[in-house]
Amino acid sequence: MTTEKNHKLSKNRQTLDDIDGVVKLYKKFDPHTVSPDDSFSAFPLSQNTMKGLEDANFTKPTDIQRLSLGHSILGKDVVGGAKTGSGKTLALILPLLECLWRNRWTKMDGVGALIITPTRELAYQIYKVLNNVGKYHEFSVALLIGERQTLLFSATQTRRTEDLVRVSLRDPVFVAAHEHSDSATPDQLVQNYFVCTEEEKLNMLWSFLKNNRTKKTLVFVTCCKQARFITETFTHLRPGLYFTGLWGDLKQSKRIERFNKFNAVDGGAAMVCTDVASRGLDFRGMDWVLQMDCPSTVDDYIHRVGRTARMNRKGEAMLMLTPSQEPFVALLRQRNVSVTKVTVDSNKVFDVRNKITNLMVPFPSVKQFAQQSLIAYAKALYFSELKEVFDVQSIDFDALSRSYGLVVTPRIRFLRKKGIMTRKSVEFEKETSPEMATKTEEILLGNPSGSGGKNPFDIQCQNEMEEEEPFLKVSRRDVFNSITEVDVKEEILSRISSKKPISKTMMARKMIKRMGVVGKRKRFENERESAEEEDTEQQQKRGDAICC
Secondary structure, three states: OHHHHHHHHHHHHHHHHHHHHHHHHHHHOOHHHOOOOOOHHHOOOOHHHHHHHHHOOOOOOOHHHHHHHHHHOOOOOEEEEOOOOOOHHHHHHHHHHHHHHHOOOOHHHOOOOOOOOOOHHHHHHHHHHHHHHOOOOOOOOOOOOOOOOOEEEEOOOOHHHHHHHHHHOOOOEEEEOOOOOOOOOOOOEEEEEEEOOHHHHHHHHHHHHHHOOOOEEEEEOOOHHHHHHHHHHHHHHOOOOEEEEEOOOOOHHHHHHHHHHHHHOOOOEEEEEOHHHOOOOOOOOOOEEEEOOOOOOHHHHHHHHOOOOOOOOOEEEEEEEOHHHOHHHHHHHHOOOOOEEOOOOHHHOOOOHHHHHHHOOOOHHHHHHHHHHHHHHHHHHHOOOOOOOOOHHHOOHHHHHHHOOOOOOOOOHHHHHOOOOOHHHHHHHHHHOHHHHHHHHHHHHOOOOOOOOOOOOHHHHHHHHHHOOOOOOOOOOOOOOOOOHHHHHHHHHHHOOOOOOOOHHHHHHHHHHHHOOOOOOOOOOOHHHHHHHHHHHHHHHHHHHHHO
């Protein structure tokens, strides 16, 4: 027992001496003297932290780490701005470990820190890095006891971020690793886009995966129901690579399981996801980021493409745009994001619509997922802020439904409640009623009609419509036989113009359609009753003959 106590006392003395030695280095340390070629040993860090960095193969700090660590380990508030994949997670963890090490925080002290992240996957990722780098310390979560220290790192500095800085931080130090950079995205990232219609997107996605089966691809869509539909459909169709999905409605256990499996695959894999995977997640060996739907903001675009080309690796990003969404390119260029327009080789495009339709027979749930996906996508477009980019009226929902494998277009009721006419609805009204379509275009589409006169074919159309009944109509039944033949004649005569003569044949046809067969009575009876009535009639005839 005495030997064990002496060992603990000597260990505590050694820890105190190490802390005092590092704290003395703080006074001599100048953050501006660290050069880009220096390693982590240029910073006054503890031996436990240095061992963890060596085991995790972190030898040389990145730009944001080099510029921020000199201030954060001294206890100053820091606001850091850097591109995606530049090492902001480690820049947050290192000062956290050092502060708790100086205060001799141990496991017996309980929970000491709370790291708040926008998504659960990002929290899980930070947890793993924290365990790897801080495994030689006696704590797993860190907190600076006494005064609060805030470290804010982001790839995009927006107005909301500035409001958060003004409210939460006290006289912070602003550090920007890429302040003078010409681009808001990594330099080694190749960014392209191509234009296609909404109904061509699934074919383009399937063709892209078929032509890049050895690559690791991350596919972004707008809403969760889209991600679920594409994941279920493509998993059954088997595109020739590992395919999975990640969205917000999944259970936590499934989200972590799918994230780990996809992250462990080196190549030949694809994952369709929503913006839940666009912030901070570091996917290993990502080759492509394919945005099947246009992002709602430029910041969302930057975070999405930031999942590839991380830590000076090469990566490629592809964006699908519809003809009405091309103004989004101008918004990207205003933020120094350069994208190049490319064309698609039609010989390498595969049509997958029939496969999806046939898939709905053995798997009826796919049909339900397709209907829900279509409605959710329409709602997302309607409620998006960039109205000059997202125009729900320009979408042909009938053609989009066919591309989803649906034979019948689902009803999108909220568009009708909002008084919104889609492109297909206007075309249908123009074919059936030109005057009504013209008025609809004037009200909804703002297209003034230049014709003030009448159509010369109106008289002929009117005469033909008078002679023929509509193709589909609601028919009424005379359940209680309350409608008489005279009422039917009056109703028919009131509907027909008095200028046109009506014949007896036309009147009879219309009465037959209205009331059924006229002038005949059908009686349903038993064979026995009919036989008895025939015998009675014959006896009466015989009696009449005898009397005569």
